[in-house]
Amino acid sequence: MTELDIKSLPALSDYGFTGGRDNFRVFCRKVFAAPEPRFLRTAENNLVVFRNADLIRFGTAPEIGNQPIGRMYPARFKQGASPERPPGWEIGEVISSQIFTFNPPLHGPARRMILNWLGPKQVGQMAELARDVARTVIGRIRDGETVDLVETVAEAVVVGFWSRLLYLTDEEAVVIGRCAQDMTRLFRTNRSQEDLQVLDKAFAEYARLLHLASIRGLERSDPAMLEIAARLKEIDIPDDPYEVGLVPKSVGAVLAGNLVDGFHTAALAAANTLYVLLDTPEALAAVRRAPDTLPRAITEALRLEPPVLALNRYALRDFHFDGLVLPAGNKIMMMWAAGNHDPSAFPEPERFDIGRPQPGLTTFGSGVHICPGRHAGVMLTRVMLEEFFAQEVEIGKAGKPAEWIPDHFMNQLSVFPASISRAERGD
Amino acid sequence: MTDTPRLHVTGRDGSTWQIDAYAAGSLLSILRDAGVDEIAALCGGNCSCATCHVYVETAARLPEPGLEEREMLDTLVHQTPLSRLACQVTVGDGAELLRVRIAPEE
Numbered sequence: 197m198t199e200l201d202i203k204s205l206p207a208l209s210d211y212g213f214t215g216g217r218d219n220f221r222v223f224c225r226k227v228f229a230a231p232e233p234r235f236l237r238t239a240e241n242n243l244v245v246f247r248n249a250d251l252i253r254f255g256t257a258p259e260i261g262n263q264p265i266g267r268m269y270p271a272r273f274k275q276g277a278s279p280e281r282p283p284g285w286e287i288g289e290v291i292s293s294q295i296f297t298f299n300p301p302l303h304g305p306a307r308r309m310i311l312n313w314l315g316p317k318q319v320g321q322m323a324e325l326a327r328d329v330a331r332t333v334i335g336r337i338r339d340g341e342t343v344d345l346v347e348t349v350a351e352a353v354v355v356g357f358w359s360r361l362l363y364l365t366d367e368e369a370v371v372i373g374r375c376a377q378d379m380t381r382l383f384r385t386n387r388s389q390e391d392l393q394v395l396d397k398a399f400a401e402y403a404r405l406l407h408l409a410s411i412r413g414l415e416r417s418d419p420a421m422l423e424i425a426a427r428l429k430e431i432d433i434p435d436d437p438y439e440v441g442l443v444p445k446s447v448g449a450v451l452a453g454n455l456v457d458g459f460h461t462a463a464l465a466a467a468n469t470l471y472v473l474l475d476t477p478e479a480l481a482a483v484r485r486a487p488d489t490l491p492r493a494i495t496e497a498l499r500l501e502p503p504v505l506a507l508n509r510y511a512l513r514d515f516h517f518d519g520l521v522l523p524a525g526n527k528i529m530m531m532w533a534a535g536n537h538d539p540s541a542f543p544e545p546e547r548f549d550i551g552r553p554q555p556g557l558t559t560f561g562s563g564v565h566i567c568p569g570r571h572a573g574v575m576l577t578r579v580m581l582e583e584f585f586a587q588e589v590e591i592g593k594a595g596k597p598a599e600w601i602p603d604h605f606m607n608q609l610s611v612f613p614a615s616i617s618r619a620e621r622g623d
Numbered sequence: 624m625t626d627t628p629r630l631h632v633t634g635r636d637g638s639t640w641q642i643d644a645y646a647a648g649s650l651l652s653i654l655r656d657a658g659v660d661e662i663a664a665l666c667g668g669n670c671s672c673a674t675c676h677v678y679v680e681t682a683a684r685l686p687e688p689g690l691e692e693r694e695m696l697d698t699l700v701h702q703t704p705l706s707r708l709a710c711q712v713t714v715g716d717g718a719e720l721l722r723v724r725i726a727p728e729e
Binding site: 252255256258304307308311312315316318320553554555557560562563564566571 | 660661662663665666667668669671672673691694695697698699700702728729
């Protein structure tokens with residue numbers, strides 16, 4: 197076995213990637229033009245996995261786990277650390293209850309706790325609430341208006357849905373929506389001190405509101421929250437910040453930790469799907485004619501424009517593969533979005549093809565750590581589109597182009613102007 | 624070996640596969656080895672995603688699903704009494720007659 201020599205690998209920047217969607221497309225065309233290199237490295241000499249087969253192989257390997265909270269924020273858990281809270285503290289406070297910082301044996305019961313709330317069947321039962329929110333949001337848009345589909349539609353539907361589900365008032369929904377917008381800074385490739393200050397404030401307020409939501413839910417005997425509380429009580433696993441993770445201390449902590457993606461990233465899924473369908477008018481027209489094809493259309497749209505470009509994983513144990521070994525303790529950047537653009541898995545990867553075989557998608561990750569909230573994100577996107585169709589609202593590109601956030605690990609639109617026209621109703 | 628196919632698989636679009644010899648192992652790996660490629664199994668066969676949902680009919684008795692598998696099945700819209708996760712079903716060395724139908728996507 198030969199140790200994988202990460203430092204000698206080509207850098208991401210050699211292939212033009214510094215973060216952000218436009219960069220990413222150019223990167224994919226360049227890096228997939230040849231079968232080598234197999235791996236890349238970050239500027240900090242962390243391994244970058246980007247080919248579809250490797251993403252699935254690494255993603256499903258038990259040796260490759262989530263990055264534990266104690267490895268993300270080492271100063272936080274040092275004995276004798278200063279009681280002063282350094283910048284970024286509030287982010288860690290929330291993220292430490294997120295399933296993406298858990299590894300076995302905590303990961304399994306925590307994952308089942310989330311799926312018991314947000315599994316396909318459970319999310320299906322939430323669709324009417326989402327439809328009600330989407331109906332109101334889309335119903336507000338006037339004929340002939342130009343709107344930003346990111347803020348006016350995608351974020352409004354997503355934040356409105358979670359806020360209603362979690363007993364937040366209209367005023368609180370506005371506040372938590374602003375927090376979710378501020379969370380965008382979390383994914384900047386180079387976070388500044390100012391970013392950390394804004395993030396700390398946003399995360400603290402967001403966590404406060406979700407703690408409040410959990411109290412209201414438990415007081416009203418919300419079955420989902422009672423179930424989360426019961427399951428939390430059953431988890432008897434000692435805290436281990438450096439590998440296993442920290443058991444969430446309350447239902448509010450579970451909600452806050454695990455709905456960052458709900459409030460923030462689910463809106464990206466909705467906006468990015470709209471972007472792809474507007475960019476492929478024949479696909480949008482076909483889906484309008486045959487709404488039963490919508491789930492496949494959303495899957496294909498999110499293959500093309502997945503919300504997440506890259507996330508980090510961590511080698512919990514030495515990982516042996518193909519005569520090589522990646523030693524334990526290495527951080528690994530998993531370029532999930534690149535897996536969807538690997539032509540060996542998806543021929544002509546930039547072409548929208550609703551009929552293409554879909555196994556091998558890496559939109560929501562791969563392996564035991566695949567996003568457990570993905571059903572909610574897809575449901576919200578589907579309901580939003582169905583409501584556009586039901587209200588006979590036509591969406592067209594506006595004069596100004598959509599803008600993607602640069603230097604970012606998310607595939608995120610900052611603004612997406614669109615013109616709206618409504619069919620004349622005979623009533 | 625008999626003339627009877629030991630494993631009969633029906634895909635989502637009605638296409639069928641007859642498998643009359645396979646090595647003992649998980650039903651998921653048997654299906655994949657036989658070229659049944661419409662099962663996503665996004666978690667890699669670790670009982671974490673339920674994207675290997677199948678309906679299993681068998682003349683022989685299969686071990687009952689464990690707690691983790693039951694909990695995963697309970698999250699599915701298309702769950703029926705025949706529901707199993709292919710990654711959690713261990714099949715013996717060709718002795719069983721199984722009929723497997725791939726469940727709809729969630």
